[in-house]
Amino acid sequence: MTHYVLNRSFNTSVKRTERVLEIAEAFGLGLSDTQFVVYDNLELEVNAGDVVYITGQSGSGKSLALKDLAAQMEAGGLDIADLNQVELDPDLPAIDQIGATMTEATDLLSKAGISDAYIYLRRPHELSDGQRYRLKLAKVMNSTADVWVADEFGAVLDRVTAKAVAFSMQKVARRMGKIFMVATTHTDLVEELAPSLTIIKRFREKVELQHGA
Numbered sequence: 480m481t482h483y484v485l486n487r488s489f490n491t492s493v494k495r496t497e498r499v500l501e502i503a504e505a506f507g508l509g510l511s512d513t514q515f516v517v518y519d520n521l522e523l524e525v526n527a528g529d530v531v532y533i534t535g536q537s538g539s540g541k542s543l544a545l546k547d548l549a550a551q552m553e554a555g556g557l558d559i560a561d562l563n564q565v566e567l568d569p570d571l572p573a574i575d576q577i578g579a580t581m582t583e584a585t586d587l588l589s590k591a592g593i594s595d596a597y598i599y600l601r602r603p604h605e606l607s608d609g610q611r612y613r614l615k616l617a618k619v620m621n622s623t624a625d626v627w628v629a630d631e632f633g634a635v636l637d638r639v640t641a642k643a644v645a646f647s648m649q650k651v652a653r654r655m656g657k658i659f660m661v662a663t664t665h666t667d668l669v670e671e672l673a674p675s676l677t678i679i680k681r682f683r684e685k686v687e688l689q690h691g692a
């Protein structure tokens with residue numbers, strides 16, 4: 480059982496430019512420094528094979544939670560694969576980007592929602608954002624990391640594809656004993672991800688936790 484604690488706050492100090500002072504006066508805003516708290520001792524339990532689903536409005540603190548959790552996991556000795564850091568080889572067709580064998584490559588691509596021979600043959604710059612995104616997901620699944628992190632999960636995919644990919648990735652993650660953490664404003668992935676832990680981030684430091692599978 481591995482325990483994590485999230486704490487995060489920012490100083491609200493603003494740079495006092497002429498326009499800032501004008502806005503402050505017009506809207507009656509005080510400019511004295513205060514603490515803006517995003518996470519106040521939020522205690523979480525995350526273990527191998529867990530799926531963590533972080534939702535909430537833009538600016539609520541999803542990315543911060545993901546980043547802080549991943550950093551704590553890394554400090555605890557786990558390897559992190561961050562979807563946003565995945566690099567593709569610009570010269571290689573999709574089918575050559577992953578897997579030790581052809582079968583492994585097509586299998587990984589299919590789990591990432593790509594099963595079209597035409598796409599297999601295309602190099603990264605010849606793919607759409609969504610196709611490139613799925614290729615990166617396949618690369619994450621192909622990594623030896625213990626933790627898969629996907630901020631803005633599925634943002635460039637249509638919802639049907641996002642759901643299909645969410646379902647197959649959580650299955651692979653669980654079977655391989657990985658930790659799979661996604662953050663997105665979309666709340667429609669509950670059934671597909673069957674999250675072990677759902678973090679619903681609300682205003683300020685407010686947060687709701689739901690424990691599942």
Ligand SMILES: Nc1ncnc2c1ncn2[C@@H]1O[C@H](COP(=O)(O)OP(=O)(O)O)[C@@H](O)[C@H]1O
Binds near residue numbers: 544
């Ligand atoms: N370096 C920083 N300084 C001050 N405020 C920050 C900083 N980074 C993030 N924030 C604030 O923390 C809140 C949460 O940010 P973030 O986790 O990126 O939101 P989300 O991913 O849910 O859109 C936002 O309101 C943002 O303005």
Ligand SMILES: [Mg+2]
Binds near residue numbers: 541542543630
């Ligand atoms: Mg974010």
